[in-house]
Each structure stands twice: as structure tokens, then as C-alpha cells.
Amino acid sequence: MRTQVGIIGAGPAGLLLSRLLALQGIDSVVLENRSRDYVEARIRAGILEQHTVDTLSAVGLGDRLHREGLEHSGIYLQYPGTRHKLDFPELCGRTVWVYGQTEVVKDLIAAQLDGGPPLLFEVSDVQPEDVDTDSPRIRFTDADGNPQLLECDVIAGTDGFHGPSRTLVQESSRGRTWERTYPYAWLGILADAAPATDELIYAWHPEGFALYSMRSPKVSRLYLQVDPSEKIEDWSDERIWDALDTRFALDGWSVNRGPVTDKSILPMRSFVSAPMRRGRLFLAGDAAHIVPPTGAKGLNLAVADVTLLATALVRLLQEGRSDLVDAYSDTALRRVWRCTHFSWFMTSMLHRSGDDFDAQLQLSQLERVCSSEAAARELAENYTGLPIG
Numbered sequence: 001m002r003t004q005v006g007i008i009g010a011g012p013a014g015l016l017l018s019r020l021l022a023l024q025g026i027d028s029v030v031l032e033n034r035s036r037d038y039v040e041a042r043i044r045a046g047i048l049e050q051h052t053v054d055t056l057s058a059v060g061l062g063d064r065l066h067r068e069g070l071e072h073s074g075i076y077l078q079y080p081g082t083r084h085k086l087d088f089p090e091l092c093g094r095t096v097w098v099y100g101q102t103e104v105v106k107d108l109i110a111a112q113l114d115g116g117p118p119l120l121f122e123v124s125d126v127q128p129e130d131v132d133t134d135s136p137r138i139r140f141t142d143a144d145g146n147p148q149l150l151e152c153d154v155i156a157g158t159d160g161f162h163g164p165s166r167t168l169v170q171e172s173s174r175g176r177t178w179e180r181t182y183p184y185a186w187l188g189i190l191a192d193a194a195p196a197t198d199e200l201i202y203a204w205h206p207e208g209f210a211l212y213s214m215r216s217p218k219v220s221r222l223y224l225q226v227d228p229s230e231k232i233e234d235w236s237d238e239r240i241w242d243a244l245d246t247r248f249a250l251d252g253w254s255v256n257r258g259p260v261t262d263k264s265i266l267p268m269r270s271f272v273s274a275p276m277r278r279g280r281l282f283l284a285g286d287a288a289h290i291v292p293p294t295g296a297k298g299l300n301l302a303v304a305d306v307t308l309l310a311t312a313l314v315r316l317l318q319e320g321r322s323d324l325v326d327a328y329s330d331t332a333l334r335r336v337w338r339c340t341h342f343s344w345f346m347t348s349m350l351h352r353s354g355d356d357f358d359a360q361l362q363l364s365q366l367e368r369v370c371s372s373e374a375a376a377r378e379l380a381e382n383y384t385g386l387p388i389g
């Protein structure tokens with residue numbers, strides 16, 4: 001088998017890259033080790049920055065998003081006694097959309113299987129090879145158990161944190177990583193309950209952070225800060241709803257309860273791997289960086305990476321010019337570090353940890369963001385998405 005761009009991983013990064021390349025006349029093959037059902041059932045975050053919506057619309061995937069997605073004009077920041085709305089259009093002229101990453105992936109897979117480039121599920125033993133030469137290849141075993149070799153001009157490692165691509169880049173002499181593990185986790189639930197709020201609520205509370213999000217007018221997505229050692233079995237639905245009531249408490253308002261359809265505990269960490277390239281292997285998305293979910297940046301960063309990478313690869317493969325692929329890692333990492341900083345800022349401001357001195361600093365910062373237009377605008381610009389490139 002031969003293709004121009006061999007893409008490892010069918011998450012949002014790999015699938016969108018394949019589509020962006022196809023629209024510019026570049027061939028690719030996407031290799032995914034999980035099944036289609038598995039990939040389409042993973043529950044992930046759900047906030048799309050303006051540029052993510054624009055990119056998805058530009059590649060013909062805006063219809064269901066605009067029909068079923070919910071455009072949001074801000075967020076609420078809450079701390080005891082106060083719930084303050086940051087109005088994004090007023091602060092920075094942009095909005096965000098609530099549309100689950102799972103739905104983005106379903107739309108991308110449907111488009112790919114409808115006449116798009118090959119997308120192979122349930123492959124195994126995927127290994128990029130010869131990435132330091134001009135003819136890299138990917139060795140893998142197909143779903144029927146046959147060994148295969150995919151010859152490529154370039155390989156895109158969009159295989160997430162646990163895939164083989166990041167390891168290969170790190171093995172090169174210039175490889176370096178940075179990591180921060182936060183001392184708390186999120187307990188997330190999905191519930192068949194109408195959201196009791198028009199915008200997402202990010203709440204600071206002495207007992208811990210809580211986030212009120214949603215997936216549709218009938219489905220709520222809620223999170224509670226918990227200790228990373230907590231076991232999900234110890235959290236009955238009732239205990240979760242009671243904790244949400246406590247942390248979101250506001251006079252004359254209450255959380256809407258309903259049947260809980262999913263429950264899990266997610267770790268919180270930051271991770272950055274540099275460079276985002278080794279020879280003819282390029283990393284994008286979670287393969288190169290992980291952010292804690294507080295800033296809602298994971299999916300949006302993946303989209304920004306592949307938008308840059310697609311432009312750079314088109315230039316290389318159609319015009320034979322390597323200037324943009326040579327700049328790719330540095331250009332992408334500048335934005336990655338900005339988003340890593342923003343995610344760290346939101347995480348540190350909102351989660352209860354440390355002593356009472358830390359709590360007073362957090363409350364002081366929250367008051368500042370809720371009273372200073374300059375501080376609010378800084379948050380709004382980062383939340384709705386900084387320019388790509």
C-alpha cells in the first residue's frame with residue numbers, strides 16, 4: 001500500500017487532518033486500533049471555540065453542528081454569594097458552541113466513510129518506521145490479521161498520549177517533555193435532565209470546584225472536583241446531586257436532577273512533548289500535549305494543530321517547499337503553551353487545594369476577573385480561542 005500521508009489514530013485530530021488534506025487533493029490513509037463503535041461512544045468534552053466551528057463548517061461539517069449545537073455567549077463564574085456572567089461577544093466579539101466531541105467524531109467518520117480517504121478500524125501492532133528518511137512507512141496488522149506495510153511521504157502521529165508516535169519522537173536526541181499532575185480529579189456525570197442554566201457555570205466552593213455543562217436542551221453534563229484516590233463506586237447518584245446542590249447553591253435557583261446515564265472519574269494533568277516532529281513524522285493533538293479540562297482546550301488545540309499541519313503538508317507535497325513544515329513544531333508549540341497556561345490558570349483559580357491563604361488568593365483573583373473589564377477580556381479572548389499560527 002502507498003499513500004502520501006499515513007495517519008495514525010482516528011480521533012478528531014487524525015480525522016480532520018485527513019479531510020483537510022483530501023479537500024486539497026492530498027491522499028491519506030487513517031489507521032485506528034479501536035472499533036468504530038468504541039471511537040463513537042467515548043464521552044469527551046464539549047466546547048468548540050469559534051475557529052473550530054469555522055474550520056468544521058469550512059470542510060462541510062457545519063450542518064448538524066449548527067442545527068443541534070448550542071451557541072453560547074459567555075460563561076458564569078461563581079463563588080459564594082456571587083454568580084457573574086462574562087459576556088464574550090461584548091468582551092471580545094466571539095462566541096463558543098456546545099457540541100460534544102463525540103458528535104464531531106461521528107460527523108468526521110460519516111464523511112470519511114462516504115467517499116473520503118480510507119479509514120481502517122481495528123488494526124493492530126501499528127509502528128512508524130524510517131521516519132528519519134524521505135520514505136517513511138507504517139507497519140501494522142489489519143483487522144483480518146494480515147501484516148501490512150503502508151509506504152508514505154509523511155506520517156502524522158495523531159494517536160493520542162498512549163500511541164507509538166510520541167515515543168518515537170521522544171527517542172530522538174532533542175526530545176523533551178514537561179508535566180504537571182494536579183492534586184485533584186473530576187467526577188463527571190451525564191444526566192437526562194434539562195440544564196438549569198443558559199450558560200456553563202464554573203463554581204469555586206470551599207468544598208471544591210463544580211462545573212455545570214450540557215450537551216443538549218435535555219441533557220446535562222456536570223463535574224465535581226474530587227480527590228484522585230476517590231472510587232466511583234463510593235459516589236451514589238444521590239451523593240453526587242447533593243454535592244452539586246451544595247457547590248452551586250444560590251438563592252432562588254437549584255440544579256435540575258434526572259437519571260444519570262454515565263459516571264466516571266478523570267485525572268487532571270498537563271503534559272507537553274517537544275518537538276512536535278521527528279524527520280517525516282509530525283505529531284498533533286493529544287499525542288503532543290494534554291491539558292486539564294478546565295479551559296475546554298483539548299479538542300480545540302487538536303484542531304488548531306492539524307489546521308497548521310495541513311497547510312504545511314500541502315505546501316511540502318504540492319509545491320516541494322519545506323518552509324512551513326520546518327516551522328510547524330515551533331509555531332504549534334507557541335499556541336500549545338498559551339493554551340497550557342490558560343488551562344493551568346483556570347484550573348488553579350477554581351480548584352480548592354492548599355491552605356486558606358491560597359483560597360483567599362483564588363477569591364481575590366475571581367473578584368478581579370468579575371470586576372475588571374481588562375481581566376475579563378483576557379479570560380474571554382483565551383476561552384473563545386486565540387488566532388491560529
Ligand code: APR
Pocket residue numbers: 008009010011012013014031032033034039044045101126158159160161162163164284285286287297298299300302
Ligand atoms: N494505533 C492506532 N491508533 C491508535 C493507537 C495505535 N497504536 N493508539 C491510539 N490510537 C488511537 C486512539 O484509539 C484514538 O482514537 O488514536 C486516537 C487518538 O484520538 P484522541 O485520543 O481523541 O486524540 P486527538 O485526536 O488528538 O484529539 C484531541 O481533545 O478533548 C481532548 O483528549 C481529548 O481526545 C481528545 C483530544
Ligand code: PHB
Pocket residue numbers: 044045046047200211213214221293294295296
Ligand atoms: C464539557 O461539557 O464536557 C466541558 C465543558 C467545559 C469544560 C470542560 C468540559 O471546561
